[in-house]
Amino acid sequence: MARHEGRGMASVNYPIGMNLGGDPSQALIHSNPDGKFTVALSAIDLGQGMKQVSRQIAAETLGVPVEDVYVDTADSDTGPHDMGSFASRGTHRMGNAIIVAAREARGVLLEAAAEELEVNAADLVTDGRGNIHVRGAPSRSITVKATAQAAQFKQGKTIAGRGIFLIPLSAVDAETGEMNPNTAFAHACLVADVSVDDETGEVEVLRMTSAYELGRVINPRMVEQQLVGGAWMGISHALYETPEPYYPNPEHGPRDFNEYLMPGPGDIAPYHVTVLERPAPDGPFGGKGPGEMCANPVLPAVANAVYNAVGVRVDELPITPEKILRGIKANGGVKPGPRRGGPVNWR
Amino acid sequence: MAKLPVQFRLNGSDRATFVDPASNLLDTLRRGLGDFGPKYGCGQGTCGVCTVLVDGEPQLACLTLAVSCEGRQIETTSGMADGPNLHPLQGAFMDHFAAQCGFCTPGMLTAARALLAKNPQPSRDEVVEAISGNICRCTGYEPIIAAILAAANAPGARRA
Numbered sequence: 168m169a170r171h172e173g174r175g176m177a178s179v180n181y182p183i184g185m186n187l188g189g190d191p192s193q194a195l196i197h198s199n200p201d202g203k204f205t206v207a208l209s210a211i212d213l214g215q216g217m218k219q220v221s222r223q224i225a226a227e228t229l230g231v232p233v234e235d236v237y238v239d240t241a242d243s244d245t246g247p248h249d250m251g252s253f254a255s256r257g258t259h260r261m262g263n264a265i266i267v268a269a270r271e272a273r274g275v276l277l278e279a280a281a282e283e284l285e286v287n288a289a290d291l292v293t294d295g296r297g298n299i300h301v302r303g304a305p306s307r308s309i310t311v312k313a314t315a316q317a318a319q320f321k322q323g324k325t326i327a328g329r330g331i332f333l334i335p336l337s338a339v340d341a342e343t344g345e346m347n348p349n350t351a352f353a354h355a356c357l358v359a360d361v362s363v364d365d366e367t368g369e370v371e372v373l374r375m376t377s378a379y380e381l382g383r384v385i386n387p388r389m390v391e392q393q394l395v396g397g398a399w400m401g402i403s404h405a406l407y408e409t410p411e412p413y414y415p416n417p418e419h420g421p422r423d424f425n426e427y428l429m430p431g432p433g434d435i436a437p438y439h440v441t442v443l444e445r446p447a448p449d450g451p452f453g454g455k456g457p458g459e460m461c462a463n464p465v466l467p468a469v470a471n472a473v474y475n476a477v478g479v480r481v482d483e484l485p486i487t488p489e490k491i492l493r494g495i496k497a498n499g500g501v502k503p504g505p506r507r508g509g510p511v512n513w514r
Numbered sequence: 515m516a517k518l519p520v521q522f523r524l525n526g527s528d529r530a531t532f533v534d535p536a537s538n539l540l541d542t543l544r545r546g547l548g549d550f551g552p553k554y555g556c557g558q559g560t561c562g563v564c565t566v567l568v569d570g571e572p573q574l575a576c577l578t579l580a581v582s583c584e585g586r587q588i589e590t591t592s593g594m595a596d597g598p599n600l601h602p603l604q605g606a607f608m609d610h611f612a613a614q615c616g617f618c619t620p621g622m623l624t625a626a627r628a629l630l631a632k633n634p635q636p637s638r639d640e641v642v643e644a645i646s647g648n649i650c651r652c653t654g655y656e657p658i659i660a661a662i663l664a665a666a667n668a669p670g671a672r673r674a
Contacts (some may be wrong), residue, residue: 214614214652392611392657399654424560424649432642432655 168366171503172373173476177467178356181460183447184256186348189336192260193247194268196225198276198326200319202297202312203235206268209246210261212238215458216389217257223385224262224451228269229276230293231311247329255458258385259351260332262451268330275326279318280309351447353455354380357398359468363476365501368488370473372402372436375465380443383453387442390457394440397461402436403429404462405469409485478502522583524549525593533580540564540575543590551590551620555649562648565621566590572628574647591620594627603627603665610661614652621648626662635666 184190195207206225212218218238226233240246249261273293280299281288284307292302293311300308318324337346357377363370375398384390407428411420421427446453466484474480478501479494495501517532524547531546543549543566552575555561564575567589594601603626606612613619622645629636629644636644641662642655650658 214616388611392614392653395656396614396652396654399656400651423558424556429649429651431649432645432659435655438654438656 168364169501170362170364171476171501172360172362173472173474173504174358174360174506175468175471175473175475176356176358177464177471179354179460179464181255181353181355181458181463182349183254183259183351183353183455183458184334184349185254186334186337189333190250190256190260191331191333192249192256192264194221194261194264194330195247196229196265196268196272196328196330198272198311198315198318200316202231202310202315203237204229204231204272206236206238206265207246208238208240208261208265209243209249209251210257211241211252213252215252215257215393216386217252217261219389220258220385220454221261221265224265225269226295227452228266229273230295230299232295232297235297235311247331255353255456255460257458258454258456259447259450260334262385262454263332263449264330266330266451267332268328271328271330272326273328275318275324275328276311276314279322279324279326280314282322283309283314283317350449351382351455353382353457353460355460355464357464357468359465359472361469361472361476363473363491365477365495368491368495370406370469370486370488370491372406372434372469374436375438375468377439377464378441378443379457379460380445381457382445382447382450382455384442384444385452385454390442391440393457394442394461395438397457397459398438398440398465399430399435401462401465402434402469404484405466406430406485406487409487412487475504475506478504518581520581520584522585523587525589535579535581537580538576539566539568539573539578539580539583539588542580543575543588546580549590549592551592552624553617553620555617555621560649561618561621562625562645563618563621565624565648567624567628570628570631572625589624589627591623594623601627603630603662606661606665607658610657610664612653612657612661618648618650618652622650622658626665629662630666636663638663641666 198204210217221238222236226236277288277291286301290302291299293299297311298308318326337348339346359375360373361370362373411417447455478498479491481490518535520533521530533542552566553563555563557576559574559577565572566575569586603623625645625648641659
């Protein structure tokens with residue numbers, strides 16, 4: 168009986184969004200009389216940061232402070248149509264729609280300000296702090312708030328914008344079967360170091376190291392949050408979670424959190440992530456999105472690490488102690504793979 | 515069945531209500547008294563989202579009979595902030611991005627609060643132990659551990 172260490176790697180090219188019937192997202196933006204803006208979306212924020220990223224993109228495009236943008240999401244009765252928050256598409260698809268809407272709203276905002284200042288709208292710039300002024304003449308200025316009120320109560324103008332971003336349906340080429348459903352790919356590589364106990368079959372993830380290329384990182388802390396949380400979920404899928412261990416036979420399936428296992432706070436591994444930024448040409452400010460790929464490479468990397476450690480190739484998830492012990496027995500003992508390189512030295 | 519009166523202090527205020535003898539504290543807090551701080555997760559004591567403090571001890575409100583709380587001090591996350599001033603743990607959770615969907619957050623905050631009340635300078639292992647009854651699906655726990663260590667002003671608040 169002994170513990171065997173092994174290292175596994177995986178890389179992933181992850182398509183942003185999917186396209187089975189065209190992939191549109193819409194955004195509507197309007198100003199309120201206090202000079203603040205509301206972005207209406209049907210996209211959902213379930214904690215991944217959609218609202219914050221939408222807010223940043225809208226504020227940047229409008230040229231107003233981020234505090235002055237409110238994002239109203241997740242009511243498909245009142246928001247414009249959206250395909251949804253899935254397939255890592257949120258930042259890319261909705262962000263692009265927001266930029267289109269915000270550009271239109273900004274155009275009206277500057278027209279209204281031009282009327283008040285009696286100048287040409289093309290000569291106006293925003294300072295990002297709530298003011299609009301003539302380029303090169305900061306004293307010739309008006310606040311966004313005063314502009315919104317003038318538009319509303321004097322000029323009878325709606326400072327608003329509509330945006331849609333559509334990836335059209337990609338038809339399948341009848342001759343070759345080719346299609347091109349995706350416009351942006353994110354990339355990652357992850358290394359997992361594990362220790363496998365050949366008596367109990369238990370796997371401990373010792374550490375993980377990864378590099379993620381996600382286009383422009385619009386909110387670095389939220390990207391980090393996604394990647395760290397998603398990696399935990401990857402470990403959970405690789406080693407713990409299973410709805411029905413004898414699928415499609417539901418017998419012995421878990422019924423509660425005593426039986427549906429997930430790694431607890433004591434089971435997490437040190438994780439080091441490097442984020443690389445290569446802005447996507449068609450992304451909002453170059454952004455793509457971390458989304459699902461936070462978890463994806465963990466699974467094959469852990470499976471490869473287990474193989475490297477004890478020579479057991481498990482190709483059905485989760486990688487349970489039972490499967491490892493059966494594999495060791497079938498192989499006639501532990502057959503560790505070659506060791507390459509030393510420990511990843513990032514501490 | 516006849517309802518029973520129960521009185522306790524909830525976040526510093528005296529509260530009284532009538533409960534079924536079999537009512538649990540979670541149901542009494544949420545439906546009876548309108549305190550939606552503690553959440554209903556599994557209802558069988560395995561997820562930790564309903565954690566409240568009873569006389570300073572963390573307890574799973576879903577497994578606590580309401581009548582057993584007669585005369586006790588109940589504290590929930592609803593009473594953590596002092597007006598507009600957040601509790602240091604709440605501030606640390608924000609600073610460390612320790613919440614994503616937020617469903618586990620009340621239970622995590624309460625478990626952490628009980629820990630720091632007894633052990634103001636916990637080690638990382640002690641923090642892990644204190645929140646080991648609370649399940650989080652989003653964060654991978656690391657930001658939560660970092661937030662609690664930071665709130666305790668402990669060395670090594672953030673691991674690489």
